[in-house]
Amino acid sequence: MLWRSLLLAAGAAIAPGVDAATLRFSCSQLVVERLDPIVNPGANPSPHLHQIVGGNAFNQTMDPSVHDLPSTATCTTCTPSEDLSNYWTATLFFRARNGTFHRVNTFGNELGYTQANGGQTVYYLSNGKVTAFKPGFRMTVGDPTFRSAQELSAKYKFLDFTCLQTPMTRGGQTLDFPKQPCPAGIMVSIRFPTCWDGRNLDSPDHQSHVAYPNNQNQCPSSHPVAIPQVFYETYWDTRPFNNLAEWPVDGSQPFVWSFGDKTGYGIHGDYVFGWKGDALQRAMDQNCNSDLFVNQINCPTLEVQSLQQANQCVKKTSVSENIDGWMTALPGANPIT
Numbered sequence: 001m002l003w004r005s006l007l008l009a010a011g012a013a014i015a016p017g018v019d020a021a022t023l024r025f026s027c028s029q030l031v032v033e034r035l036d037p038i039v040n041p042g043a044n045p046s047p048h049l050h051q052i053v054g055g056n057a058f059n060q061t062m063d064p065s066v067h068d069l070p071s072t073a074t075c076t077t078c079t080p081s082e083d084l085s086n087y088w089t090a091t092l093f094f095r096a097r098n099g100t101f102h103r104v105n106t107f108g109n110e111l112g113y114t115q116a117n118g119g120q121t122v123y124y125l126s127n128g129k130v131t132a133f134k135p136g137f138r139m140t141v142g143d144p145t146f147r148s149a150q151e152l153s154a155k156y157k158f159l160d161f162t163c164l165q166t167p168m169t170r171g172g173q174t175l176d177f178p179k180q181p182c183p184a185g186i187m188v189s190i191r192f193p194t195c196w197d198g199r200n201l202d203s204p205d206h207q208s209h210v211a212y213p214n215n216q217n218q219c220p221s222s223h224p225v226a227i228p229q230v231f232y233e234t235y236w237d238t239r240p241f242n243n244l245a246e247w248p249v250d251g252s253q254p255f256v257w258s259f260g261d262k263t264g265y266g267i268h269g270d271y272v273f274g275w276k277g278d279a280l281q282r283a284m285d286q287n288c289n290s291d292l293f294v295n296q297i298n299c300p301t302l303e304v305q306s307l308q309q310a311n312q313c314v315k316k317t318s319v320s321e322n323i324d325g326w327m328t329a330l331p332g333a334n335p336i337t
């Protein structure tokens with residue numbers, strides 16, 4: 001039932017007998033730093049802070065013509081050890097009543113990955129035959145400049161927040177930050193489009209080479225190639241910040257994205273494909289899946305490492321700035337809007 005609701009939430013209603021993969025796994029934290037090789041390649045620092053998971057070849061340039069993740073990375077924080085991709089999102093901050101900021105940590109998804117050192121859960125979903133990404137492929141979803149539900153829902157689908165009453169809470173998603181304290185933290189879900197133009201590994205806005213399918217799950221003729229649905233689920237540990245006495249006097253919610261968004265509508269995610277060889281294609285072709293409540297990938301074709309091994313892959317930050325403790329401004333001094 002839970003799987004069904006997750007899949008429906010993902011817009012991927014699975015009909016019996018249809019090829020379908022539901023590969024789900026943990027990617028522990030690799031590094032938290034102000035780099036963004038897709039949107040601000042070469043910039044150190046980039047404008048806002050990110051939490052990054054995946055292979056340790058992540059760096060500030062990642063020029064697709066020279067940067068080959070599977071041959072450059074020596075470890076990955078994801079449990080499929082052939083996945084040297086990088087996945088990242090902005091980070092959350094708590095703004096206390098006195099106006100100072102504190103970074104919010106991620107924590108291991110309580111559905112199977114409590115031993116993960118933070119990071120996020122990654123899914124690759126398919127409904128029918130899909131074509132895996134090509135080396136050098138990258139994309140983003142969401143727009144950090146958005147501050148309204150109208151903007152967000154006109155352009156994107158399936159970017160939302162869940163106020164966790166318990167780790168099991170599903171449903172009740174919102175497009176903006178939850179307005180009340182969430183006893184078990186805040187889950188952020190980011191799902192990418194599932195149709196590709198079949199030609200471009202990237203595009204100037206990092207988005208227009210992919211598109212959403214129509215309501216019958218058919219890709220448009222401009223983007224005819226069905227690709228796996230990449231889906232991030234991040235558990236943010238807002239639990240230390242649930243004391244209403246520290247929330248704003250006017251009763252508004254206190255969380256801000258690292259780019260200064262106090263609404264949540266600027267929710268976005270970044271992806272750089274980096275699986276070894278045809279490992280992802282094999283996993284999709286073989287309809288691989290995962291058990292929902294334990295760290296178990298049902299996919300004999302994939303090499304898998306333990307959460308403990310995944311936790312050992314870490315990258316030292318290459319940006320010199322403090323991101324911990326109470327601060328008078330966000331890293332990058334992004335204004336709150």
Ligand SMILES: *[C@@H]1O[C@H](CO)[C@@H](O)[C@H](O)[C@H]1NC(C)=O
Pocket residue numbers: 059060061062066067068072
């Ligand atoms: C990033 O990695 C690539 C490929 O390994 C390397 O050529 C480049 O020098 C690195 N960039 C930085 C700034 O470390």
Ligand SMILES: *[C@@H]1O[C@H](CO)[C@@H](O)[C@H](O)[C@H]1NC(C)=O
Pocket residue numbers: 096097098099100246326
């Ligand atoms: C601001 O508020 C936080 C949370 O109550 C507190 O821990 C911190 O010490 C305060 N900082 C200042 C400068 O008052």
